[in-house]
Amino acid sequence: MLKSGGPTFSGTVAEANKFHDDKSLYTGVYANGGPSTIDTDKVHDISQIMDRSDADVRGVSVNYQSGAARTSSGNVVR
Secondary structure (H helix, E strand, O other): OOOOOOOOOOOOOOOOOHHHHOHHHOOHHHHOOOOOOOOOOOOOOHHHOOOOOOEOOOOOEOOOOOOOEEOOOOOEEO
16 A cells, blocks of 8 residues: 555646636626625615514515505406
8 A cells, every 4th residue: 555655636627718717708796806795784684684574374464565456356456
């Protein structure tokens, strides 16, 4: 085992790719530095995005105001 020199590691080497290597070709979020996992200016706590108000049997908030009236069968009347 000692004479073999131990384990050997081999793998592939990536080829050049202009869309990955040339940062001037980046678009969208990545052109501006990439996405962030820290949005401290927006949501600080999950309670800011949760609606814990009372809901009906379908899960719709009882305070929800839709712009359309509904018939007893649930169809929208415009």
